[in-house]
Amino acid sequence: MFKIKRAFAIMLIMLVALMAACSSSTGNDATKDEPKESGEVERTDIILATTTSTQDSGLLDVLIPMFEEQQPYNVKTVAVGTGQALEMGSRGEADALLVHAPDAEQELVDSEDVVNRQKIMYNDFIIVGPADDPAGIKDAAVAEALTKAFDAKATFVSRGDDSGTHKKELALWKEANLDPAENGSYVETGQGMGSSLQVAAEKKGYILTDRATYLAQKDNLGDFEIMVEGDESLLNIYHVMEVNAEKHEKVKKDGAKAFVEFMIAEDTKKTIADFGVEEYGEPLFFLFE
Amino acid sequence: MELLLQGLRKAIEMILSGDPVILEITWRTLKVSLTAIMISTLIGLPAGMMLGLIKFPGRKLILTLINIGMGLPPVVAGLWITLLLWRSGPLSDFELLYTPTAIIIAQTLVSLPIVTGLTATAFQQINEKLIMQIKALGATKIQLVLILLKESRLAILAGIIAGFGRVIAEVGAAMMVGGNISGETRILTTSIVMEVSKGNFDIALALSFILMTIAFLITFCLTYLQQRKRSQ
Amino acid sequence: MTSLITIENIEIKAGDKPILSVPRFELRQGEVLGVMGPNGAGKSTLLKTLALLAPPGRGSVFFQGQEVGDVLALEVRRKFAVALQQSLLLDTSVYHNIAIGLKLRNRSRKEIKEKVAYWLEVFKISHLSKKHAYHLSGGEAQRVNLARAMILEPEVLFLDEPFSALDFPTKVQLLKDMKQVVENTKTTTVFISHDLVEIKYFTQRLIILMDGEIKQSGPTAEVLSSPNEAAAGFIGEWSELLS
Numbered sequence: 001m002f003k004i005k006r007a008f009a010i011m012l013i014m015l016v017a018l019m020a021a022c023s024s025s026t027g028n029d030a031t032k033d034e035p036k037e038s039g040e041v042e043r044t045d046i047i048l049a050t051t052t053s054t055q056d057s058g059l060l061d062v063l064i065p066m067f068e069e070q071q072p073y074n075v076k077t078v079a080v081g082t083g084q085a086l087e088m089g090s091r092g093e094a095d096a097l098l099v100h101a102p103d104a105e106q107e108l109v110d111s112e113d114v115v116n117r118q119k120i121m122y123n124d125f126i127i128v129g130p131a132d133d134p135a136g137i138k139d140a141a142v143a144e145a146l147t148k149a150f151d152a153k154a155t156f157v158s159r160g161d162d163s164g165t166h167k168k169e170l171a172l173w174k175e176a177n178l179d180p181a182e183n184g185s186y187v188e189t190g191q192g193m194g195s196s197l198q199v200a201a202e203k204k205g206y207i208l209t210d211r212a213t214y215l216a217q218k219d220n221l222g223d224f225e226i227m228v229e230g231d232e233s234l235l236n237i238y239h240v241m242e243v244n245a246e247k248h249e250k251v252k253k254d255g256a257k258a259f260v261e262f263m264i265a266e267d268t269k270k271t272i273a274d275f276g277v278e279e280y281g282e283p284l285f286f287l288f289e
Numbered sequence: 290m291e292l293l294l295q296g297l298r299k300a301i302e303m304i305l306s307g308d309p310v311i312l313e314i315t316w317r318t319l320k321v322s323l324t325a326i327m328i329s330t331l332i333g334l335p336a337g338m339m340l341g342l343i344k345f346p347g348r349k350l351i352l353t354l355i356n357i358g359m360g361l362p363p364v365v366a367g368l369w370i371t372l373l374l375w376r377s378g379p380l381s382d383f384e385l386l387y388t389p390t391a392i393i394i395a396q397t398l399v400s401l402p403i404v405t406g407l408t409a410t411a412f413q414q415i416n417e418k419l420i421m422q423i424k425a426l427g428a429t430k431i432q433l434v435l436i437l438l439k440e441s442r443l444a445i446l447a448g449i450i451a452g453f454g455r456v457i458a459e460v461g462a463a464m465m466v467g468g469n470i471s472g473e474t475r476i477l478t479t480s481i482v483m484e485v486s487k488g489n490f491d492i493a494l495a496l497s498f499i500l501m502t503i504a505f506l507i508t509f510c511l512t513y514l515q516q517r518k519r520s521q
Numbered sequence: 522m523t524s525l526i527t528i529e530n531i532e533i534k535a536g537d538k539p540i541l542s543v544p545r546f547e548l549r550q551g552e553v554l555g556v557m558g559p560n561g562a563g564k565s566t567l568l569k570t571l572a573l574l575a576p577p578g579r580g581s582v583f584f585q586g587q588e589v590g591d592v593l594a595l596e597v598r599r600k601f602a603v604a605l606q607q608s609l610l611l612d613t614s615v616y617h618n619i620a621i622g623l624k625l626r627n628r629s630r631k632e633i634k635e636k637v638a639y640w641l642e643v644f645k646i647s648h649l650s651k652k653h654a655y656h657l658s659g660g661e662a663q664r665v666n667l668a669r670a671m672i673l674e675p676e677v678l679f680l681d682e683p684f685s686a687l688d689f690p691t692k693v694q695l696l697k698d699m700k701q702v703v704e705n706t707k708t709t710t711v712f713i714s715h716d717l718v719e720i721k722y723f724t725q726r727l728i729i730l731m732d733g734e735i736k737q738s739g740p741t742a743e744v745l746s747s748p749n750e751a752a753a754g755f756i757g758e759w760s761e762l763l764s
């Protein structure tokens with residue numbers, strides 16, 4: 001063959017070399033399911049659909065390796081919006097769900113899309129705001145606090161993203177018989193909890209948040225304090241469940257079952273109860289006694 | 290401003306300390322994006338050449354579709370691929386959803402039209418007489434193609450650079466078809482989105498610096514390759 | 522003189538419009554053939570047909586008596602060289618532009634080096650060897666173009682208006698150099714031109730092509746001084762200017 005110019009040759013060689021390097025290394029990824037070390041059993045992938053806030057808490061980064069150590073499964077944790085996680089369940093696109101939207105979950109149980117639903121833990125929502133508390137809502141009951149903030153036309157930041165937290169917030173407004181959108185000072189971010197907290201800090205507004213994210217972020221928020229907490233309506237209850245393999249044939253029944261059983265095991269419970277204590281001085285999740 | 294500096298410091302810290310998670314994510318990002326652009330090049334270059342050089346019925350239509358494809362929003366590509374790869378979808382048996390391969394497919398889909406389209410444009414612009422002249426110099430078909438490739442390398446590399454830019458910056462599709470699974474499909478862009486949503490702006494910023502650095506380095510190499518002969 | 526290239530039954534059309542219609546034509550060994558005719562007469566098409574750069578339609582092309590089909594085309598084409606009006610140099614140095622044909626034939630590096638040096642010398646462009654082809658003047662580029670063709674030591678050289686874009690002094694100089702080269706190498710040459718002076722100076726035989734047909738063919742001086750009825754309309758006015 002005729003000799004092509006060096007630059008061109010280099011280009012070709014580089015392309016081919018990169019190609020080879022990449023295909024061999026993606027090959028490694030593909031074989032990831034196979035035994036990592038000699039003597040280890042073959043692993044089956046299972047898909048766990050959960051919510052972004054659950055993933056953001058970091059709890060799964062502790063639990064999943066524990067589970068994978070005990071069981072021959074590789075968990076693919078897909079963190080999406082609550083709506084999408086539930087939809088993945090009802091379509092059989094996931095094997096197990098870990099979510100916190102009890103009413104919506106019940107619908108999946110009723111339609112037999114999920115089975116073996118187990119109550120795992122809860123954390124709670126809190127209302128936080130600037131330390132000077134412009135609307136004077138501190139320590140009030142939830143409905144009262146919201147009413148005060150509404151009447152004072154104080155800035156209230158909402159995620160507005162149809163997430164579990166957003167749904168919770170809307171339910172709380174409804175209970176207080178208020179339509180927050182009527183207020184010009186109601187801000188919808190359409191973003192995740194962390195970003196929304198930043199917006200609230202920036203705008204010196206109140207916001208409903210889960211405790212875990214707030215604790216994780218407290219240092220970045222400046223003069224921010226918890227205003228309302230401890231009310232029963234502020235609980236955020238997590239359930240784990242198997243997607244029904246009878247109804248959705250591709251669901252990996254054994255893996256899903258193993259995961260649910262793992263989540264309610266004593267060891268796991270202890271890990272959940274201890275999670276966050278070291279870092280934040282208090283737990284992020286609580287067990288039902 | 291303070292946050293920016295903090296992010297930059299964090300980035301340097303994370304790279305210097307050789308944080309294995311960061312290294313792994315960076316390496317995967319490189320692997321996935323380079324594989325995608327490589328596949329786009331291997332398919333798009335010959336396809337673009339044929340579209341540019343050979344006149345056949347339906348060619349205009351294909352070129353139009355490719356031009357539309359250049360603007361294909363990644364999330365749309367991601368959505369289509371998700372629907373195809375789903376357990377309930379037609380390609381479910383390959384079990385590709387939430388794997389790096391799925392991200393590669395999505396990134397290939399969004400970069401292929403760019404590489405193909407820009408290559409086709411480059412070859413359409415080649416003077417027909419030049420082709421005749423090269424044949425007259427005694428070139429075989431393969432030699433002709435190689436010379437034309439070399440003559441069009443500026444435009445071709447521009448296409449590859451543009452395609453790579455799209456691929457490395459892409460997040461919507463990677464999130465959707467990859468699932469941002471830790472240790473498996475988490476890449477720099479999806480990590481940035483995740484860290485922002487967690488409120489870890491410093492880590493997000495640090496990751497963004499790493500992303501920009503590798504994007505810069507690779508684009509720089511490609512641009513160098515593109516420009517080196519010219520300066521002689 | 523023996524026939525080097527023969528074409529037969531050439532009928533080339535663009536849609537319904539005839540472009541070239543030649544029942545039979547022979548290019549003879551060692552001759553320098555001129556081709557004249559108005560714009561669009563089919564001169565370039567004839568050249569492409571002879572040089573195996575365009576399909577001959579239903580007609581045939583013979584090289585040294587043997588019909589050239591697809592199988593032989595590349596082998597025979599490699600015995601030819603072509604230079605067009607536009608120099609169409611590649612995006613690289615003068616040296617590599619001139620070397621390209623030999624590289625395509627997988628010649629040794631040593632041979633290429635020696636021959637390039639020789640032809641650079643012949644065309645008086647040795648000093649440009651390292652220069653990028655895109656930075657040449659029109660005359661320099663055309664010299665590179667011709668050197669790129671001559672280095673192939675072709676059995677037939679095809680020139681399609683190679684001097685028409687050059688200014689007068691450059692043209693005269695290059696024409697003289699080219700005539701010298703062709704005479705020294707005894708290369709069979711087909712030379713298309715609109716310029717009577719070039720034709721008169723350079724060629725031995727002349728054909729007049731009009732509307733895709735060869736209207737007259739004969740020794741150059743003869744055709745120019747006594748064009749037949751068909752060619753008169755084209756040649757006649759030219760000759761008046763010169764006389």
Ligand SMILES: Nc1ncnc2c1ncn2[C@@H]1O[C@H](COP(=O)(O)OP(=O)(O)O)[C@@H](O)[C@H]1O
Nearest residue numbers: 535536540558559560561562563564565566567
């Ligand atoms: N690819 C083509 N398609 C259609 N018509 C063509 C093509 N190439 C040349 N022609 C036509 O063929 C005729 C002869 O062209 P050409 O051989 O280039 O003429 P000349 O070189 O004598 O000026 C012209 O009328 C030209 O328009």
Ligand SMILES: [Mg+2]
Nearest residue numbers: 564565566681
């Ligand atoms: Mg012409």
